[in-house]
Amino acid sequence: MSAPSPAKRVRGEDGQSIFTRHAVCCVLDYGSQYTQLIARRIRDSGVLSVLMPGDVTMERIKGAQPKTIILSGGPNSVHVEGAPRVPDGFWEYCAENDIPVLGICYGMQLIVHQLGGEVKTADGGGEYGRMPMNVVRDSTLFSTEEQDSQLVWMSHGDEAVKLPDGFSVVARSEQGAIVAIEHPKRRIFGLQYHPEVVHSERGAETIRHFLFDIAKMTGDWRMEDVLEEEMEKIRLQVGPTDHVICALSGGVDSTVAATLVLGDRLHCVFVDNGLLRYKEAERVMDTFNQHLHLPVCKVDDADRMLGRLKGLSDPEAKRKAIGAEFIDGTLYPDVIESCPPPGKGQKHSHTIKSHHNVGGLPEDLQFELIEPLRELFKDEVRSLGRLLGVPEQFISRHPFPGPGLAVRIIGDVTEGDRLDVLREVDEVFINSIREWGLYDKIWQAFAVFLPVRSVGVQGDQRTHSHVVALRAVTSSDGMTADWYPFQPDFLRYVSTKICNTVRSVNRVVYDVTSKPPGTIEWE
Structure with a gap:
C-alpha cells in the first residue's frame, strides 16, 4: 500500500520490513478484501508473511528472497484491459529458484490465463457463498484430506475452462466448475475458492499443508520477533534527542504503541x-494515570469536531471530516478497506470505506510519522501488549472505531439528543453483557442509533420514540465476523432494561448479520 502522505517510514532497501532473519512467504495483493486474511493465516502458522502490491517490480520480489509466493484474489477480470499481471520474468524466476506458487481466486485465473489456458465468464453469473466442492484425495494439494467433499467459500464471476499444459484438475464445485488445479513438477497450484476465510471449513489446513508439506517452510516466526523488529524501527527513526508525540485513544492499539516508546521524550495526548x-x-484518563503511569495531556476538541460534522449524514463525508481533524495509528484491516482509488497508489483494490486514521493527513505534515503497529492485526497487537506488560484490562477491551460514535449514528450526528441517547443505550448494553459474564466471549459489542421513530406504549401512554439496534460479534481479527447468538432471556432482559432506563427509546432490534456480507460497523 502507498503511504497516505509524504510522512517517512523506516523500511529496508527493498522497501520492505528491515526484519529479515526468517524465511519469507510473499503475498502479492491484487485487491481482494481478503488479502490480509491470507497474510494472517500464514502468520498464524508461524511463517513470516510479507505483503506486496500486485504491480510490484521483479527487483522488489527478489529483494525479499521469498521461499514461496501466493497470488491473492481481486475484483478484476483477467480479460479487462489493464488488469493486473505478475511482473515480467516472474515465472522464470520461480522456476530457477524452485519457488512454489499458490494462486487464490483471481490468482488462480491469472495462472491459467498467463500460462496458456483459458478463462471465461462463468455460466449463470458465477459462484458465491459457502458451497461444497469435491476433491481428488491422491493429489498433491489434497493428499492429507480424509473426505472427498468439503464446504468452501466461493466468490468469483469468471472461471477456468481450459488448463495450461501439464496442469490437472484436482477439485470441482458441485456445479462442475474447476476450483483447484496443480502442476506438481513446476510447483504451481491454484484455488478458485478462498481458503483464508473461516467459512472454508478446511481452508486453514490447506494453507498449512501448502506452506509446510509442499513449500517446506519452517514455522519459527513469533510475536517476540515482532517486538524486536518494532523496537529496532523506532530506534532507527527516532534520533537521540528527538521527542515523540503519541496520540492515545484509550484503546488497545494506541496504548500498546505508547509502551514501545517509553521514556522522558514521550509525550502522550x-x-x-x-x-x-x-x-x-x-475513565480512560484515570486508567492512564493509575495503571500505566503515562505522561498524558488531555485535549478537549469536542466543539470543533462536532462542528465539522454538523449537517453531514453520508458515511464517507463523516469519516473524511473526522480524518481531517486528527491522526491515529493504522492497522491492517483499516488499510485494506481504505485502498486509494486508481492513480493514488495501490490500483487494484476497490474502496469499501475510508477509515479516519488512513485518509485526511495533510500534505505538508511537519513531522515524521511513526506507525509501529501498522502491519499488525488486532489480536496480534494484544499479544504484543502482553509481552510488554500492558494490564489485561486494556488488552481485553473491545475494539472501538477511530471515528467513535459518529459511525454508530445513522445520519447527522449532531441532530437533537442522538449522542446522549446512544451513550446511555450503549452503557446499558455493555454493562448487561458484563453482568451475564459474556464480555470476554464477544469480540465487539455496541449499540447503533437508527434515524427512525417507532410507535409504542409506555406507562399506558402512546409514544413516538427512538429505535436502537444492538450488535455483537465474534471474530479473531475483524476481517470476518459472526453475530453472537445471545440467549432469548438475555435479549429480553437487555431490551427491557434499555427501554426502562432510556425513556426516549421504545424499540430495540438485534443485528444478526455476519461479515461478510455486512461489515461489523454499520457505517
Missing part, C-alpha cells in the same frame, strides 16, 4: 473529540 462513549474520557 488524549483527545476528547466529543464522540466517545459514556464517561469514556474520565
Whole structure:
C-alpha cells in the first residue's frame, strides 16, 4: 500500500520490513478484501508473511528472497484491459529458484490465463457463498484430506475452462466448475475458492499443508520477533534527542504503541473529540494515570469536531471530516478497506470505506510519522501488549472505531439528543453483557442509533420514540465476523432494561448479520 502522505517510514532497501532473519512467504495483493486474511493465516502458522502490491517490480520480489509466493484474489477480470499481471520474468524466476506458487481466486485465473489456458465468464453469473466442492484425495494439494467433499467459500464471476499444459484438475464445485488445479513438477497450484476465510471449513489446513508439506517452510516466526523488529524501527527513526508525540485513544492499539516508546521524550495526548462513549474520557484518563503511569495531556476538541460534522449524514463525508481533524495509528484491516482509488497508489483494490486514521493527513505534515503497529492485526497487537506488560484490562477491551460514535449514528450526528441517547443505550448494553459474564466471549459489542421513530406504549401512554439496534460479534481479527447468538432471556432482559432506563427509546432490534456480507460497523 502507498503511504497516505509524504510522512517517512523506516523500511529496508527493498522497501520492505528491515526484519529479515526468517524465511519469507510473499503475498502479492491484487485487491481482494481478503488479502490480509491470507497474510494472517500464514502468520498464524508461524511463517513470516510479507505483503506486496500486485504491480510490484521483479527487483522488489527478489529483494525479499521469498521461499514461496501466493497470488491473492481481486475484483478484476483477467480479460479487462489493464488488469493486473505478475511482473515480467516472474515465472522464470520461480522456476530457477524452485519457488512454489499458490494462486487464490483471481490468482488462480491469472495462472491459467498467463500460462496458456483459458478463462471465461462463468455460466449463470458465477459462484458465491459457502458451497461444497469435491476433491481428488491422491493429489498433491489434497493428499492429507480424509473426505472427498468439503464446504468452501466461493466468490468469483469468471472461471477456468481450459488448463495450461501439464496442469490437472484436482477439485470441482458441485456445479462442475474447476476450483483447484496443480502442476506438481513446476510447483504451481491454484484455488478458485478462498481458503483464508473461516467459512472454508478446511481452508486453514490447506494453507498449512501448502506452506509446510509442499513449500517446506519452517514455522519459527513469533510475536517476540515482532517486538524486536518494532523496537529496532523506532530506534532507527527516532534520533537521540528527538521527542515523540503519541496520540492515545484509550484503546488497545494506541496504548500498546505508547509502551514501545517509553521514556522522558514521550509525550502522550488524549483527545476528547466529543464522540466517545459514556464517561469514556474520565475513565480512560484515570486508567492512564493509575495503571500505566503515562505522561498524558488531555485535549478537549469536542466543539470543533462536532462542528465539522454538523449537517453531514453520508458515511464517507463523516469519516473524511473526522480524518481531517486528527491522526491515529493504522492497522491492517483499516488499510485494506481504505485502498486509494486508481492513480493514488495501490490500483487494484476497490474502496469499501475510508477509515479516519488512513485518509485526511495533510500534505505538508511537519513531522515524521511513526506507525509501529501498522502491519499488525488486532489480536496480534494484544499479544504484543502482553509481552510488554500492558494490564489485561486494556488488552481485553473491545475494539472501538477511530471515528467513535459518529459511525454508530445513522445520519447527522449532531441532530437533537442522538449522542446522549446512544451513550446511555450503549452503557446499558455493555454493562448487561458484563453482568451475564459474556464480555470476554464477544469480540465487539455496541449499540447503533437508527434515524427512525417507532410507535409504542409506555406507562399506558402512546409514544413516538427512538429505535436502537444492538450488535455483537465474534471474530479473531475483524476481517470476518459472526453475530453472537445471545440467549432469548438475555435479549429480553437487555431490551427491557434499555427501554426502562432510556425513556426516549421504545424499540430495540438485534443485528444478526455476519461479515461478510455486512461489515461489523454499520457505517
